[in-house]
Amino acid sequence: MTTRPSTETGSMDPSTDTPVSTEQAGRFARSSVTGAKGRHVSVENLDAYYGEQHAVKSFTIEYEPNKVTAMIGPSGSGKSTMVRCINRMHEEIPGARVTGKITIDGEDLYHPSVDVTAVRHAAGMVFQKPNPFPTMSIYDNVAAGPRLTGMKGGNLKERVEKSLRGAALWDEVKDRLNQPGIGLSGGQQQRLCIARTLAVEPEVILMDEPCSALDPIATLRIEELIDELKQRYTIVIVTHNMQQAARVADSTAFMLDGELIEVGPTERIFTKPNDERTEQYVSGKFG
Numbered sequence: 030m031t032t033r034p035s036t037e038t039g040s041m042d043p044s045t046d047t048p049v050s051t052e053q054a055g056r057f058a059r060s061s062v063t064g065a066k067g068r069h070v071s072v073e074n075l076d077a078y079y080g081e082q083h084a085v086k087s088f089t090i091e092y093e094p095n096k097v098t099a100m101i102g103p104s105g106s107g108k109s110t111m112v113r114c115i116n117r118m119h120e121e122i123p124g125a126r127v128t129g130k131i132t133i134d135g136e137d138l139y140h141p142s143v144d145v146t147a148v149r150h151a152a153g154m155v156f157q158k159p160n161p162f163p164t165m166s167i168y169d170n171v172a173a174g175p176r177l178t179g180m181k182g183g184n185l186k187e188r189v190e191k192s193l194r195g196a197a198l199w200d201e202v203k204d205r206l207n208q209p210g211i212g213l214s215g216g217q218q219q220r221l222c223i224a225r226t227l228a229v230e231p232e233v234i235l236m237d238e239p240c241s242a243l244d245p246i247a248t249l250r251i252e253e254l255i256d257e258l259k260q261r262y263t264i265v266i267v268t269h270n271m272q273q274a275a276r277v278a279d280s281t282a283f284m285l286d287g288e289l290i291e292v293g294p295t296e297r298i299f300t301k302p303n304d305e306r307t308e309q310y311v312s313g314k315f316g
């Protein structure tokens with residue numbers, strides 16, 4: 030079996046140890062004038078492979094600014110692969126490759142001149158299992174990203190507080206910032222991870238089943254937070270929870286076998302989908 034190497038995109042260090050130069054970060058950085066607005070993410074004819082395995086097929090979608098889009102579909106339908114292409118994590122897997130185009134406000138994320146670290150900052154990812162840096166304090170977890178760009182002193186403190194406030198965690202942790210991040214509850218850890226993402230000033234927030242390891246109360250808290258965050262960001266959330274999609278998402282996209290079957294206003298997808306397969310999935314007939 031032959032697999033084509035992912036040379037077009039290069040092989041990148043998955044750690045974020047490389048500081049982003051101002052110029053590179055500037056490529057996707059939000060303008061201070063329009064700071065409150067989310068960005069438009071456009072995916073055009075995206076194909077993603079693991080070796081011969083074709084996991085995402087001719088995928089085209091528009092993620093609207095300041096909206097939440099839910100990605101639903103059975104396990105293995107390509108949801109995670111798809112969102113990992115948006116922050117260029119897919120190409121880290123040996124044998125994996127991507128073709129097609131993804132832009133943020135028209136800027137091509139896969140252009141050869143683009144710094145991968147800048148893309149990962151622009152499109153922050155929150156994972157299923159909260160993954161705070163295990164040896165770091167609450168403060169350092171949030172400060173880690175900004176520190177890589179050289180931020181320190183009062184600016185750094187401000188950024189940490191702002192990010193924790195943005196993640197609706199500040200009031201719960203402000204008196205114990207020096208304690209370990211992993212000492213927090215699961216729901217708090219997930220909000221800490223969201224704060225860590227906010228600290229590098231992303232344009233887009235990608236969430237891959239962010240609540241599946243959380244209890245219902247912590248889940249509700251994250252859902253409320255998502256609702257607040259969309260005032261400032263464009264949000265893509267993978268979920269296998271139909272109620273969650275119905276509660277948080279403006280639009281819902283249904284994937285099956287690597288393909289986008291349909292996307293539309295959440296209410297329509299759940300009540301009057303155009304495709305029979307969507308109807309069968311949302312009514313629990315398979316999945």
Ligand code: ADP
Nearest residue numbers: 079082084103104105106107108109110111122
């Ligand atoms: P979902 O998130 O919808 O469950 P995934 O994007 O994880 O789907 O997977 C899509 C397809 O790609 C599946 O067939 C899966 O087995 C395959 N896949 C996912 N990750 C890998 C990997 N690291 N190596 C090889 N195949 C993978």
Ligand code: MG
Nearest residue numbers: 108109110267
């Ligand atoms: Mg997945």
